[in-house]
Amino acid sequence: MQQYFVAVKDLTVGERVQLSQVDSHHFLKVMRAQTKEQVTVVSEAGVSYLAELVAIIEDNAELQIIQLEKVELHSVELPVHVTIACGLSKNDKVETIVQKATECGMAEFMPLSLKRDVVKWIGKKADAKIERLSKIAKGAAEQSHRLIVPQIANLHNLEQLIHQSASFDIKLIAFEENAKSGHHSQLARVFKQLQGHERILVVFGSEGGLELKEVERLEEAGFISCSLGPRILRAETAPIYFLSALSFSLELDKV
Amino acid sequence: MQQYFVAVKDLTVGERVQLSQVDSHHFLKVMRAQTKEQVTVVSEAGVSYLAELVAIIEDNAELQIIQLEKVELHSVELPVHVTIACGLSKNDKVETIVQKATECGMAEFMPLSLKRDVVKWIGKKADAKIERLSKIAKGAAEQSHRLIVPQIANLHNLEQLIHQSASFDIKLIAFEENAKSGHHSQLARVFKQLQGHERILVVFGSEGGLELKEVERLEEAGFISCSLGPRILRAETAPIYFLSALSFSLELDKV
Numbered sequence: 056m057q058q059y060f061v062a063v064k065d066l067t068v069g070e071r072v073q074l075s076q077v078d079s080h081h082f083l084k085v086m087r088a089q090t091k092e093q094v095t096v097v098s099e100a101g102v103s104y105l106a107e108l109v110a111i112i113e114d115n116a117e118l119q120i121i122q123l124e125k126v127e128l129h130s131v132e133l134p135v136h137v138t139i140a141c142g143l144s145k146n147d148k149v150e151t152i153v154q155k156a157t158e159c160g161m162a163e164f165m166p167l168s169l170k171r172d173v174v175k176w177i178g179k180k181a182d183a184k185i186e187r188l189s190k191i192a193k194g195a196a197e198q199s200h201r202l203i204v205p206q207i208a209n210l211h212n213l214e215q216l217i218h219q220s221a222s223f224d225i226k227l228i229a230f231e232e233n234a235k236s237g238h239h240s241q242l243a244r245v246f247k248q249l250q251g252h253e254r255i256l257v258v259f260g261s262e263g264g265l266e267l268k269e270v271e272r273l274e275e276a277g278f279i280s281c282s283l284g285p286r287i288l289r290a291e292t293a294p295i296y297f298l299s300a301l302s303f304s305l306e307l308d309k310v
Numbered sequence: 311m312q313q314y315f316v317a318v319k320d321l322t323v324g325e326r327v328q329l330s331q332v333d334s335h336h337f338l339k340v341m342r343a344q345t346k347e348q349v350t351v352v353s354e355a356g357v358s359y360l361a362e363l364v365a366i367i368e369d370n371a372e373l374q375i376i377q378l379e380k381v382e383l384h385s386v387e388l389p390v391h392v393t394i395a396c397g398l399s400k401n402d403k404v405e406t407i408v409q410k411a412t413e414c415g416m417a418e419f420m421p422l423s424l425k426r427d428v429v430k431w432i433g434k435k436a437d438a439k440i441e442r443l444s445k446i447a448k449g450a451a452e453q454s455h456r457l458i459v460p461q462i463a464n465l466h467n468l469e470q471l472i473h474q475s476a477s478f479d480i481k482l483i484a485f486e487e488n489a490k491s492g493h494h495s496q497l498a499r500v501f502k503q504l505q506g507h508e509r510i511l512v513v514f515g516s517e518g519g520l521e522l523k524e525v526e527r528l529e530e531a532g533f534i535s536c537s538l539g540p541r542i543l544r545a546e547t548a549p550i551y552f553l554s555a556l557s558f559s560l561e562l563d564k565v
Binding site for chain 2: 130131155158159160198199200201239240242243282283284285286287288289292295296297299300302303304306307308
Protein backbone atom coordinates (compact mmCIF):
# COMPACT_ATOMS: atom_id res chain seq x y z
CA MET A 56 0.00 0.00 0.00
CA GLN A 57 1.12 3.55 -0.80
CA GLN A 58 2.34 5.62 2.16
CA TYR A 59 2.38 9.41 2.55
CA PHE A 60 3.49 11.76 5.33
CA VAL A 61 1.17 14.60 6.36
CA ALA A 62 2.19 17.82 8.12
CA VAL A 63 -0.07 17.20 11.13
CA LYS A 64 1.06 16.23 14.63
CA ASP A 65 -1.95 14.17 15.74
CA LEU A 66 -4.78 12.52 13.84
CA THR A 67 -8.00 10.94 15.04
CA VAL A 68 -10.26 8.33 13.45
CA GLY A 69 -12.86 9.95 11.20
CA GLU A 70 -10.77 13.12 10.73
CA ARG A 71 -10.11 14.39 7.23
CA VAL A 72 -6.63 15.40 6.07
CA GLN A 73 -5.26 16.62 2.74
CA LEU A 74 -2.10 15.36 1.09
CA SER A 75 0.44 17.97 -0.03
CA GLN A 76 0.33 19.14 -3.62
CA VAL A 77 3.25 16.90 -4.61
CA ASP A 78 1.81 13.84 -2.86
CA SER A 79 -1.67 14.55 -4.27
CA HIS A 80 -0.21 14.61 -7.77
CA HIS A 81 1.61 11.34 -7.11
CA PHE A 82 -1.41 9.59 -5.58
CA LEU A 83 -4.00 10.86 -8.10
CA LYS A 84 -2.00 11.12 -11.33
CA VAL A 85 0.91 8.68 -11.06
CA MET A 86 -0.83 5.99 -8.98
CA ARG A 87 -4.23 6.85 -10.52
CA ALA A 88 -6.04 6.45 -7.20
CA GLN A 89 -9.85 6.25 -7.25
CA THR A 90 -12.28 7.27 -4.48
CA LYS A 91 -12.26 4.72 -1.62
CA GLU A 92 -8.66 3.71 -2.43
CA GLN A 93 -6.84 2.98 0.80
CA VAL A 94 -3.50 4.40 1.77
CA THR A 95 -1.19 4.62 4.79
CA VAL A 96 -0.79 8.08 6.31
CA VAL A 97 1.96 8.89 8.80
CA SER A 98 1.71 11.91 11.12
CA GLU A 99 4.60 14.13 12.15
CA ALA A 100 4.68 12.18 15.40
CA GLY A 101 5.61 9.04 13.43
CA VAL A 102 2.20 7.41 13.98
CA SER A 103 0.76 5.34 11.14
CA TYR A 104 -2.95 5.34 10.11
CA LEU A 105 -5.05 3.56 7.51
CA ALA A 106 -6.97 6.13 5.45
CA GLU A 107 -9.07 6.27 2.28
CA LEU A 108 -9.54 8.79 -0.50
CA VAL A 109 -12.88 10.56 0.00
CA ALA A 110 -12.62 13.69 -2.14
CA ILE A 111 -10.48 15.65 -4.58
CA ILE A 112 -10.49 19.36 -3.72
CA GLU A 113 -8.67 21.67 -6.14
CA ASP A 114 -6.43 18.80 -7.28
CA ASN A 115 -5.58 17.86 -3.70
CA ALA A 116 -6.39 14.42 -2.36
CA GLU A 117 -8.57 14.54 0.77
CA LEU A 118 -8.32 11.43 2.93
CA GLN A 119 -10.39 10.20 5.84
CA ILE A 120 -8.67 8.37 8.69
CA ILE A 121 -10.14 4.86 9.12
CA GLN A 122 -8.03 3.45 11.92
CA LEU A 123 -4.73 3.55 13.76
CA GLU A 124 -2.18 1.07 12.38
CA LYS A 125 -0.16 -0.71 15.02
CA VAL A 126 3.32 -0.07 13.67
CA GLU A 127 5.83 0.38 16.47
CA LEU A 128 8.57 2.90 15.81
CA HIS A 129 11.27 0.41 16.77
CA SER A 130 9.95 -2.20 14.33
CA VAL A 131 10.73 0.07 11.34
CA GLU A 132 13.36 2.56 12.47
CA LEU A 133 16.99 1.83 13.34
CA PRO A 134 17.49 1.75 17.13
CA VAL A 135 20.21 4.42 16.79
CA HIS A 136 20.12 7.95 15.30
CA VAL A 137 22.53 8.17 12.34
CA THR A 138 23.68 11.42 10.75
CA ILE A 139 25.45 10.94 7.41
CA ALA A 140 27.81 13.88 6.69
CA CYS A 141 29.13 13.89 3.10
CA GLY A 142 31.43 16.01 0.98
CA LEU A 143 29.89 17.48 -2.18
CA SER A 144 30.04 15.25 -5.25
CA LYS A 145 29.02 16.21 -8.76
CA ASN A 146 25.93 15.28 -10.75
CA ASP A 147 23.17 13.58 -8.85
CA LYS A 148 25.41 11.63 -6.49
CA VAL A 149 24.37 13.55 -3.39
CA GLU A 150 20.72 12.95 -4.35
CA THR A 151 21.43 9.23 -4.79
CA ILE A 152 23.04 9.13 -1.35
CA VAL A 153 20.05 10.84 0.29
CA GLN A 154 17.55 8.56 -1.46
CA LYS A 155 19.34 5.28 -0.71
CA ALA A 156 20.48 6.25 2.80
CA THR A 157 16.86 7.12 3.60
CA GLU A 158 15.80 3.62 2.52
CA CYS A 159 18.56 2.24 4.74
CA GLY A 160 17.49 4.09 7.90
CA MET A 161 19.44 7.39 8.00
CA ALA A 162 17.99 9.97 10.44
CA GLU A 163 19.79 13.09 9.17
CA PHE A 164 21.91 14.15 6.20
CA MET A 165 24.52 16.87 6.55
CA PRO A 166 26.19 18.27 3.39
CA LEU A 167 29.83 19.08 4.08
CA SER A 168 32.13 21.55 2.40
CA LEU A 169 35.55 19.85 2.19
CA LYS A 170 38.89 20.64 0.51
CA ARG A 171 38.63 18.12 -2.33
CA ASP A 172 34.94 18.64 -3.17
CA VAL A 173 34.45 18.64 -6.92
CA VAL A 174 31.59 21.15 -6.71
CA LYS A 175 30.74 24.12 -4.46
CA TRP A 176 27.33 25.11 -3.11
CA ILE A 177 27.21 28.89 -2.81
CA GLY A 178 24.40 31.15 -1.52
CA LYS A 179 21.03 30.43 -3.12
CA LYS A 180 22.37 27.27 -4.77
CA ALA A 181 22.83 25.74 -1.31
CA ASP A 182 19.25 26.61 -0.28
CA ALA A 183 17.83 25.14 -3.49
CA LYS A 184 19.90 21.97 -3.08
CA ILE A 185 18.75 21.51 0.51
CA GLU A 186 15.11 21.99 -0.47
CA ARG A 187 15.50 19.44 -3.26
CA LEU A 188 17.21 16.93 -0.94
CA SER A 189 14.39 17.35 1.61
CA LYS A 190 11.86 16.37 -1.07
CA ILE A 191 13.94 13.34 -2.05
CA ALA A 192 14.19 12.24 1.59
CA LYS A 193 10.42 12.53 2.03
CA GLY A 194 9.69 10.53 -1.13
CA ALA A 195 12.18 7.82 -0.23
CA ALA A 196 10.86 7.61 3.35
CA GLU A 197 7.33 7.12 1.97
CA GLN A 198 8.46 4.45 -0.47
CA SER A 199 10.43 2.51 2.13
CA HIS A 200 7.56 2.80 4.65
CA ARG A 201 9.55 4.67 7.28
CA LEU A 202 7.87 6.50 10.15
CA ILE A 203 10.19 9.51 10.15
CA VAL A 204 11.48 11.71 7.34
CA PRO A 205 15.25 12.27 7.56
CA GLN A 206 16.19 15.89 8.16
CA ILE A 207 18.55 17.69 5.77
CA ALA A 208 20.94 19.93 7.72
CA ASN A 209 22.45 23.13 6.35
CA LEU A 210 25.81 23.09 4.62
CA HIS A 211 28.61 22.78 7.22
CA ASN A 212 32.34 23.28 6.88
CA LEU A 213 34.80 21.14 8.83
CA GLU A 214 34.97 23.40 11.90
CA GLN A 215 31.18 23.78 12.03
CA LEU A 216 30.89 19.98 11.82
CA ILE A 217 33.36 19.58 14.69
CA HIS A 218 31.41 22.12 16.76
CA GLN A 219 28.15 20.22 16.05
CA SER A 220 29.76 16.88 16.83
CA ALA A 221 29.67 17.58 20.59
CA SER A 222 26.03 16.48 20.60
CA PHE A 223 26.88 12.99 19.25
CA ASP A 224 27.83 9.89 21.23
CA ILE A 225 29.86 8.25 18.47
CA LYS A 226 31.84 10.07 15.79
CA LEU A 227 33.28 8.11 12.86
CA ILE A 228 35.18 8.76 9.62
CA ALA A 229 34.92 6.40 6.66
CA PHE A 230 38.46 6.74 5.34
CA GLU A 231 39.40 4.84 2.21
CA GLU A 232 43.08 4.61 3.10
CA ASN A 233 41.93 2.14 5.75
CA ALA A 234 40.53 -0.05 2.98
CA LYS A 235 44.05 -0.49 1.70
CA SER A 236 45.79 -0.99 5.02
CA GLY A 237 43.97 -4.18 5.93
CA HIS A 238 42.73 -3.00 9.35
CA HIS A 239 39.09 -3.86 9.06
CA SER A 240 37.84 -4.65 12.56
CA GLN A 241 37.19 -1.13 13.94
CA LEU A 242 33.62 -0.80 12.68
CA ALA A 243 32.54 -4.17 14.09
CA ARG A 244 34.03 -3.17 17.46
CA VAL A 245 32.02 0.07 17.46
CA PHE A 246 28.79 -1.66 16.42
CA LYS A 247 29.18 -4.34 19.14
CA GLN A 248 29.27 -1.66 21.85
CA LEU A 249 26.01 -0.01 20.77
CA GLN A 250 23.22 -0.19 23.36
CA GLY A 251 20.54 1.52 21.22
CA HIS A 252 19.51 5.22 21.23
CA GLU A 253 23.09 6.44 20.56
CA ARG A 254 23.54 9.41 18.26
CA ILE A 255 26.09 8.47 15.57
CA LEU A 256 27.79 10.91 13.21
CA VAL A 257 29.71 9.48 10.22
CA VAL A 258 31.82 11.54 7.84
CA PHE A 259 32.35 10.53 4.19
CA GLY A 260 34.52 12.32 1.62
CA SER A 261 33.24 13.47 -1.76
CA GLU A 262 34.41 11.76 -4.97
CA GLY A 263 37.74 13.50 -4.37
CA GLY A 264 38.13 11.78 -1.00
CA LEU A 265 39.17 13.26 2.34
CA GLU A 266 42.47 15.09 2.75
CA LEU A 267 44.83 13.58 5.31
CA LYS A 268 44.82 16.93 7.16
CA GLU A 269 41.02 16.81 7.41
CA VAL A 270 41.18 13.27 8.79
CA GLU A 271 43.83 14.32 11.33
CA ARG A 272 41.75 17.34 12.42
CA LEU A 273 38.70 15.11 12.89
CA GLU A 274 40.72 12.52 14.81
CA GLU A 275 41.99 15.28 17.11
CA ALA A 276 38.33 16.14 17.73
CA GLY A 277 37.56 12.57 18.82
CA PHE A 278 36.45 11.01 15.51
CA ILE A 279 37.50 7.38 14.93
CA SER A 280 38.46 6.37 11.40
CA CYS A 281 37.04 3.10 10.12
CA SER A 282 37.45 0.84 7.11
CA LEU A 283 34.42 -0.22 5.08
CA GLY A 284 36.14 -3.37 3.85
CA PRO A 285 38.96 -4.06 1.41
CA ARG A 286 37.44 -2.73 -1.82
CA ILE A 287 37.47 0.95 -2.77
CA LEU A 288 33.85 2.15 -2.74
CA ARG A 289 32.50 5.10 -4.72
CA ALA A 290 31.37 8.19 -2.80
CA GLU A 291 27.70 7.26 -3.24
CA THR A 292 28.18 3.59 -2.29
CA ALA A 293 30.07 4.04 0.99
CA PRO A 294 27.15 5.47 3.06
CA ILE A 295 24.91 2.61 1.85
CA TYR A 296 27.54 0.05 2.84
CA PHE A 297 27.78 1.70 6.27
CA LEU A 298 24.02 1.76 6.92
CA SER A 299 23.50 -1.78 5.56
CA ALA A 300 26.25 -3.12 7.83
CA LEU A 301 24.73 -1.23 10.78
CA SER A 302 21.24 -2.53 10.01
CA PHE A 303 22.56 -6.08 9.64
CA SER A 304 24.43 -5.79 12.92
CA LEU A 305 21.55 -4.27 14.97
CA GLU A 306 18.40 -5.52 13.25
CA LEU A 307 19.29 -8.91 11.77
CA ASP A 308 22.22 -10.26 13.76
CA LYS A 309 21.19 -9.26 17.29
CA VAL A 310 17.60 -10.52 17.14
CA MET B 311 46.77 4.69 -8.73
CA GLN B 312 44.66 3.79 -11.77
CA GLN B 313 44.04 0.06 -12.34
CA TYR B 314 43.25 -1.74 -15.60
CA PHE B 315 42.61 -5.38 -16.48
CA VAL B 316 44.43 -6.88 -19.49
CA ALA B 317 43.33 -9.91 -21.51
CA VAL B 318 46.53 -11.86 -20.80
CA LYS B 319 46.88 -14.89 -18.51
CA ASP B 320 50.48 -14.42 -17.33
CA LEU B 321 52.81 -11.44 -17.38
CA THR B 322 56.53 -11.20 -16.67
CA VAL B 323 58.68 -8.27 -15.56
CA GLY B 324 59.95 -6.29 -18.56
CA GLU B 325 57.17 -7.55 -20.82
CA ARG B 326 55.10 -5.05 -22.80
CA VAL B 327 51.31 -5.19 -22.91
CA GLN B 328 48.68 -2.97 -24.53
CA LEU B 329 45.53 -1.71 -22.85
CA SER B 330 42.24 -2.29 -24.67
CA GLN B 331 40.89 0.52 -26.84
CA VAL B 332 38.41 1.60 -24.17
CA ASP B 333 41.00 1.54 -21.37
CA SER B 334 43.57 3.30 -23.59
CA HIS B 335 41.08 6.08 -24.22
CA HIS B 336 40.37 6.35 -20.49
CA PHE B 337 44.05 6.33 -19.48
CA LEU B 338 45.31 8.67 -22.23
CA LYS B 339 42.38 11.04 -22.78
CA VAL B 340 40.35 11.06 -19.53
CA MET B 341 43.24 10.63 -17.08
CA ARG B 342 45.66 12.43 -19.46
CA ALA B 343 48.50 10.01 -18.69
CA GLN B 344 52.01 10.99 -19.80
CA THR B 345 54.91 8.67 -20.68
CA LYS B 346 56.44 7.07 -17.53
CA GLU B 347 53.10 7.38 -15.68
CA GLN B 348 52.63 4.36 -13.44
CA VAL B 349 49.55 2.18 -13.31
CA THR B 350 48.38 -1.11 -11.84
CA VAL B 351 47.72 -3.89 -14.34
CA VAL B 352 45.81 -7.05 -13.40
CA SER B 353 46.12 -10.23 -15.49
CA GLU B 354 43.29 -12.66 -16.21
CA ALA B 355 44.75 -14.85 -13.46
CA GLY B 356 43.96 -12.07 -10.93
CA VAL B 357 47.65 -11.16 -10.44
CA SER B 358 48.51 -7.51 -9.92
CA TYR B 359 51.58 -5.75 -11.47
CA LEU B 360 53.05 -2.27 -11.34
CA ALA B 361 53.56 -1.00 -14.91
CA GLU B 362 54.41 2.26 -16.68
CA LEU B 363 53.35 3.90 -19.93
CA VAL B 364 56.16 3.52 -22.47
CA ALA B 365 54.50 4.18 -25.83
CA ILE B 366 51.30 5.12 -27.60
CA ILE B 367 50.73 2.94 -30.66
CA GLU B 368 47.75 3.81 -32.87
CA ASP B 369 45.99 5.44 -29.89
CA ASN B 370 46.59 2.38 -27.70
CA ALA B 371 48.57 2.70 -24.46
CA GLU B 372 51.57 0.34 -24.36
CA LEU B 373 52.74 -0.46 -20.85
CA GLN B 374 55.88 -2.14 -19.57
CA ILE B 375 55.65 -4.37 -16.50
CA ILE B 376 57.94 -3.08 -13.73
CA GLN B 377 57.24 -5.52 -10.91
CA LEU B 378 54.80 -7.94 -9.35
CA GLU B 379 52.57 -6.33 -6.70
CA LYS B 380 52.00 -8.45 -3.65
CA VAL B 381 48.21 -8.29 -3.46
CA GLU B 382 46.74 -11.53 -2.18
CA LEU B 383 43.42 -12.52 -3.74
CA HIS B 384 41.83 -13.07 -0.32
CA SER B 385 42.83 -9.59 0.85
CA VAL B 386 40.62 -7.95 -1.80
CA GLU B 387 38.00 -10.51 -2.84
CA LEU B 388 35.13 -11.82 -0.70
CA PRO B 389 35.95 -15.31 0.65
CA VAL B 390 32.73 -16.63 -0.94
CA HIS B 391 31.50 -16.63 -4.56
CA VAL B 392 28.27 -14.61 -4.85
CA THR B 393 25.94 -14.70 -7.86
CA ILE B 394 23.33 -11.91 -7.83
CA ALA B 395 20.27 -12.93 -9.90
CA CYS B 396 17.87 -10.02 -10.56
CA GLY B 397 14.57 -9.44 -12.33
CA LEU B 398 14.61 -6.83 -15.09
CA SER B 399 13.98 -3.25 -13.95
CA LYS B 400 13.54 -0.25 -16.20
CA ASN B 401 15.92 2.59 -16.98
CA ASP B 402 19.46 2.15 -15.81
CA LYS B 403 18.64 0.28 -12.62
CA VAL B 404 20.17 -2.99 -13.76
CA GLU B 405 23.33 -1.07 -14.71
CA THR B 406 23.39 0.57 -11.28
CA ILE B 407 23.08 -2.84 -9.63
CA VAL B 408 25.96 -4.27 -11.66
CA GLN B 409 28.20 -1.27 -10.96
CA LYS B 410 27.55 -1.08 -7.22
CA ALA B 411 27.44 -4.86 -6.66
CA THR B 412 30.83 -5.09 -8.39
CA GLU B 413 32.25 -2.56 -5.93
CA CYS B 414 30.77 -4.64 -3.12
CA GLY B 415 32.36 -7.93 -4.19
CA MET B 416 29.86 -9.73 -6.47
CA ALA B 417 31.39 -12.57 -8.54
CA GLU B 418 28.61 -13.04 -11.11
CA PHE B 419 25.45 -11.26 -12.25
CA MET B 420 22.54 -13.20 -13.71
CA PRO B 421 19.67 -11.28 -15.36
CA LEU B 422 16.36 -13.04 -14.66
CA SER B 423 13.15 -12.99 -16.63
CA LEU B 424 10.33 -12.93 -14.05
CA LYS B 425 6.54 -12.46 -14.15
CA ARG B 426 6.41 -8.91 -12.83
CA ASP B 427 9.39 -7.51 -14.77
CA VAL B 428 8.61 -4.05 -16.04
CA VAL B 429 10.73 -4.55 -19.17
CA LYS B 430 11.59 -7.50 -21.44
CA TRP B 431 14.92 -8.33 -23.05
CA ILE B 432 14.28 -10.01 -26.39
CA GLY B 433 16.76 -11.40 -28.94
CA LYS B 434 19.49 -8.93 -29.90
CA LYS B 435 18.45 -6.55 -27.14
CA ALA B 436 19.50 -9.15 -24.57
CA ASP B 437 22.92 -9.59 -26.22
CA ALA B 438 23.51 -5.85 -26.32
CA LYS B 439 22.45 -5.47 -22.68
CA ILE B 440 24.80 -8.24 -21.57
CA GLU B 441 27.70 -6.74 -23.50
CA ARG B 442 27.00 -3.34 -21.92
CA LEU B 443 26.77 -4.85 -18.42
CA SER B 444 30.11 -6.65 -18.97
CA LYS B 445 31.76 -3.32 -19.72
CA ILE B 446 30.22 -1.74 -16.62
CA ALA B 447 31.45 -4.65 -14.46
CA LYS B 448 34.98 -4.29 -15.84
CA GLY B 449 35.07 -0.54 -15.24
CA ALA B 450 33.69 -0.88 -11.71
CA ALA B 451 36.15 -3.70 -10.91
CA GLU B 452 39.02 -1.47 -12.05
CA GLN B 453 37.80 1.47 -10.02
CA SER B 454 37.31 -0.55 -6.85
CA HIS B 455 40.70 -2.27 -7.30
CA ARG B 456 39.33 -5.79 -7.53
CA LEU B 457 41.38 -8.69 -8.88
CA ILE B 458 38.56 -10.36 -10.78
CA VAL B 459 35.95 -8.99 -13.17
CA PRO B 460 32.44 -10.25 -12.36
CA GLN B 461 30.93 -12.38 -15.10
CA ILE B 462 27.58 -11.47 -16.64
CA ALA B 463 25.52 -14.62 -17.28
CA ASN B 464 22.96 -14.94 -20.06
CA LEU B 465 19.30 -14.14 -19.42
CA HIS B 466 17.66 -16.97 -17.45
CA ASN B 467 14.02 -17.71 -16.77
CA LEU B 468 12.90 -19.19 -13.47
CA GLU B 469 13.24 -22.85 -14.52
CA GLN B 470 16.68 -22.25 -16.07
CA LEU B 471 17.74 -20.56 -12.83
CA ILE B 472 16.52 -23.52 -10.79
CA HIS B 473 18.41 -25.90 -13.08
CA GLN B 474 21.59 -23.82 -12.69
CA SER B 475 21.14 -23.61 -8.93
CA ALA B 476 22.30 -27.21 -8.46
CA SER B 477 25.89 -25.97 -8.68
CA PHE B 478 25.46 -23.63 -5.67
CA ASP B 479 25.96 -24.43 -1.99
CA ILE B 480 23.56 -21.80 -0.68
CA LYS B 481 20.44 -20.53 -2.44
CA LEU B 482 18.59 -17.49 -1.10
CA ILE B 483 15.65 -15.27 -2.02
CA ALA B 484 15.44 -11.66 -0.88
CA PHE B 485 11.69 -11.41 -0.41
CA GLU B 486 10.22 -8.10 0.67
CA GLU B 487 7.21 -9.64 2.38
CA ASN B 488 9.72 -10.81 4.98
CA ALA B 489 10.60 -7.18 5.64
CA LYS B 490 7.06 -6.66 6.82
CA SER B 491 6.68 -9.83 8.84
CA GLY B 492 9.36 -9.01 11.37
CA HIS B 493 11.34 -12.24 10.94
CA HIS B 494 14.78 -10.84 10.43
CA SER B 495 17.25 -13.40 11.76
CA GLN B 496 17.49 -15.83 8.80
CA LEU B 497 20.27 -14.02 6.95
CA ALA B 498 22.51 -13.75 10.03
CA ARG B 499 22.03 -17.49 10.63
CA VAL B 500 23.11 -18.26 7.05
CA PHE B 501 26.13 -15.94 7.23
CA LYS B 502 27.29 -17.43 10.55
CA GLN B 503 27.50 -20.90 9.03
CA LEU B 504 29.75 -19.84 6.15
CA GLN B 505 33.20 -21.45 6.13
CA GLY B 506 34.55 -19.58 3.10
CA HIS B 507 34.65 -20.76 -0.56
CA GLU B 508 30.89 -21.43 -0.66
CA ARG B 509 29.02 -20.61 -3.85
CA ILE B 510 26.01 -18.43 -2.98
CA LEU B 511 23.10 -17.63 -5.30
CA VAL B 512 20.69 -14.84 -4.28
CA VAL B 513 17.49 -13.98 -6.16
CA PHE B 514 16.04 -10.45 -6.16
CA GLY B 515 12.82 -9.31 -7.82
CA SER B 516 12.60 -6.42 -10.26
CA GLU B 517 10.86 -3.16 -9.31
CA GLY B 518 7.62 -5.12 -9.60
CA GLY B 519 8.74 -7.56 -6.90
CA LEU B 520 8.56 -11.36 -6.90
CA GLU B 521 5.25 -13.19 -7.33
CA LEU B 522 4.28 -15.43 -4.43
CA LYS B 523 4.13 -18.36 -6.90
CA GLU B 524 7.72 -17.70 -7.95
CA VAL B 525 8.84 -17.60 -4.33
CA GLU B 526 7.01 -20.88 -3.64
CA ARG B 527 8.58 -22.55 -6.70
CA LEU B 528 12.05 -21.41 -5.57
CA GLU B 529 11.43 -22.61 -2.01
CA GLU B 530 10.40 -26.02 -3.39
CA ALA B 531 13.75 -26.08 -5.16
CA GLY B 532 15.63 -25.49 -1.90
CA PHE B 533 15.90 -21.70 -1.86
CA ILE B 534 15.59 -20.03 1.57
CA SER B 535 13.78 -16.70 1.74
CA CYS B 536 15.40 -13.99 3.82
CA SER B 537 14.56 -10.52 5.09
CA LEU B 538 16.91 -7.61 4.43
CA GLY B 539 15.65 -5.71 7.46
CA PRO B 540 12.40 -3.90 8.29
CA ARG B 541 12.44 -1.17 5.63
CA ILE B 542 11.25 -1.72 2.05
CA LEU B 543 14.31 -1.40 -0.22
CA ARG B 544 14.21 -0.45 -3.89
CA ALA B 545 15.19 -3.07 -6.47
CA GLU B 546 18.60 -1.48 -6.97
CA THR B 547 19.31 -1.05 -3.24
CA ALA B 548 18.56 -4.59 -2.05
CA PRO B 549 21.59 -6.33 -3.68
CA ILE B 550 23.91 -3.65 -2.22
CA TYR B 551 22.41 -4.15 1.24
CA PHE B 552 22.94 -7.91 0.87
CA LEU B 553 26.58 -7.65 -0.24
CA SER B 554 27.42 -4.97 2.36
CA ALA B 555 25.97 -7.11 5.15
CA LEU B 556 27.89 -10.13 3.83
CA SER B 557 31.14 -8.15 3.61
CA PHE B 558 30.62 -6.78 7.12
CA SER B 559 29.92 -10.24 8.45
CA LEU B 560 32.87 -11.99 6.75
CA GLU B 561 35.48 -9.27 6.30
CA LEU B 562 34.97 -6.85 9.21
CA ASP B 563 33.25 -8.80 11.98
CA LYS B 564 35.14 -12.10 11.78
CA VAL B 565 38.68 -10.68 11.68
